[in-house]
Amino acid sequence: MTILIPFSIQTSLNSLSLSLKLLKSWRRLSMEKPKPINVSSKIWFACSTFFFIWVLLLCSLSSKTSLITLFPSFSNLKSIFIEENRVDQQFKETDHDESCSGRYIYVHNLPAQFNIDILKNCTALNKWFDMCEPLLNMGLGKETSKQGWYATNQFTLEIIFQNRMNQYDCLTRNSSLATAIYVPYYAGLDVGRYLFGKIDVSVRDKNVVDLVNWLTKQPEWKRVYGIDHFFIGGRVTWDFRRQSDEQSGWGNKLFITPEIRNMTALIIEKNPLDNKLEVAIPYPSYFHPSNSNEIINWQNEVRNVNPEFLFSFVGSPRPNDNTSIRDELINQCLNSIHCRLLDCNDFKCDDPFFVIQAFSKSKFCLQPSGDSYTRRSTFDAILSGCVPVFFHPMSAYGQYVWHLPKNHSSYSVLINETEVKEGKVNIEEVLGKIPEIEVMAMREEVVKLIPKLVYANPMKMPEKGLEDAFEIAVKGVLERIKERKENN
Template structure:
């Protein structure tokens, strides 16, 4: 009897146990299906908690795309500068785990920054403890991992209609009125490989491989081909930090600079801007993350009148282009332009070729104190070239003059140019048709210390590529002192101590990797940054700052493309009349 009762009692307990287990499982299942966040509320890796009414409201708000021109999507309130931020509605909560850095801005039509949550139904209650802004609810499609080496460096390249680039190369015979540009478009824009009847002469002057007869106006093609090998390209524009527009603006306008009216010169720029403004990528920052490269000086894209006799196109005066950044071989007075180096004759495919060239330049004996390679500019009354040539001619013991007069081909021969620069300690770089010269970079490549006469020739131009202390790598002589005959060039250069000259030459030789463009067909230099790498880095930093300003409500507006009358003044020096 007792045994029977014990068995019955045991069965009863087991029934109770199964009931409890079944009930617990059902409760667990209900909680999981209805509000998973309640199971996760105890986790808070970075102490960032959001309380929201409805997850769907947040995701819908992130997809709103009504943003006025010249502004980013509306930012959330400033309490995003907190670590423990509490947002409460109806006592429902979601805890989001995030890393300490915000997700990158998602570049795409109508998308907000990934660290912005907006909802009209959300009430805020904050306690500010921590400075880094939190991430929004993760969007796995557009989020970049912090471990991604390309985070913040992705670039999206437009696939433009062929008339803006490829068709220009096909019609290379007509790109310039007096020059057949087809040979210079070979080898991805590097031009023909340098050859000479006497290979010994070539080897003595240039050493190994990597030398080409590169045209000074071929930068657009070289840069585009380098960009095709850029390791952080993306086909998803929403991940891109910047958008590259591969329009060969210089080649396009170059074929119409003579004997064509303004409507023909402006046809391609107008059509391009219409095409760009209809793209979804454009509406994210209204073009302020877009950039293009100009293989001619920026003044060639800033015609200010509709007179057919006026020079160039009005590409950079079009409303849309005012929001874009132009990288060109010479900038003008507007703030949305940045100068990057002219292409030289040297395009190495290996880092060892660069170091070997630098070694050769350090060992050279330089019999001439200074040299000038160029022609006079009698049509420009303010130009000092005639005076520079005169001083060189009166100092034959110290100066080597290479006259680039009409019909002379000495300045078009890369071997001859490099030979002269290699034999000189200083290379004179007065302004010519414009402030800058390709010769600046050829002389640096030869280890020849540049002598400038106007700050617009270098110091305020190539700020990404040149040292911030001009006196470390160059000599500056005010052009007014030459005009007024207050200064003799040879006496000025002779007064510089030998130790100072050697230190300056070493800085110039160290600058060589920064002013050359590596061969686009090669994977790139191993550890050295070339002119392309530095230009891309500078551009990304510029866009990043602009994006931060816009997200903070500091829209650059008209200041993005502002005329800066003092841009060409000598840095740190008062303007001399």
């Protein structure tokens, strides 16, 4: 098995190496023979000294911090990911290919305001962490030591999807042939800039208003008024559903805008009550294969792991949320020798190595609701061959209908959330009573799901016929649009 070096360790080594180089340079300078200096030289010397000390201190910070995120403006990082994400579509040589009948997609050439320009100030895309590194490698994030594995952020699906769309085998320049019209608007990255802080609603809604104005002027819109249009939402539905224009309202009004509601939104978490606009598709996880051999090899690695723990939980407590059952799950895990706990408060959950290792060593992985119904962790668990344990049906069953089996009990377990909250359920007892032969069958079903839930590497031309999460989503949206046109 290939050894996966923790992402955080790689960052630490890089920072340490740079610190040593700076220290050697400083030492060499300090040993030079002093020369007479004037006042301005003294000021320059004091400033440069402060700068060197500051850099050394920053380099010795936690391994979670790297110079590339501390000084994005001093690197060429921005120009790299902007260049990576320029549209480079693979159009069909002919618009009369029988294999593309009913599958043609036309991509709107949106003004840069709605995608590339959003990426330019990458440090402002999220209040809590720098998004510059996660945008690298066409949205896959920084590459790890294991081939096909990246430190992928859960909010970069819009970029990954567009770059996979650029490889789609039935793109057309002739919109009249297209069954579907793809709108490459980075909706989640756009609204994510304004979710925290006192941002005026007019600022939050500007791109929504401008997008509607632009789309409705296009001839493609006027044919069926957006019914054949679709876009990606890389955040949960609640970030796009502000119900009023009060400053205290959350997010923007994208999903309640009438014109947008004619379209289809493929989103990482949908509103359970909204089947007109939204369809949920998987969060991006860490594995991005380019061919079936990479997938088969990983599936075999997962099958060969002998889990040490009955169940595990990867996450952090929600002490200020009275509705959350996380504290109860954490307490039960800590009190069981059969549970593996990975506390996300110490940033280990930012490292693919630690997350996948924790899940792969467990038969079952607890998946309580996060800040909303769903968690990216569900897909990390399945990727690791771990059977997900849900506590609410909308955490998966009512969400990913195109990607997950209708027979929910074949690959997962559902435990009543209310009973857990009331202390009526012992997780270890419930899971321990499941016969081993059933556990093995569920784990095998989980392993079989892996190809359908990963997004293939957009930096390499995927193997023809590889049906990843992107291909399933595209197939689903084409069928949905055809049905909507017929019923219109």
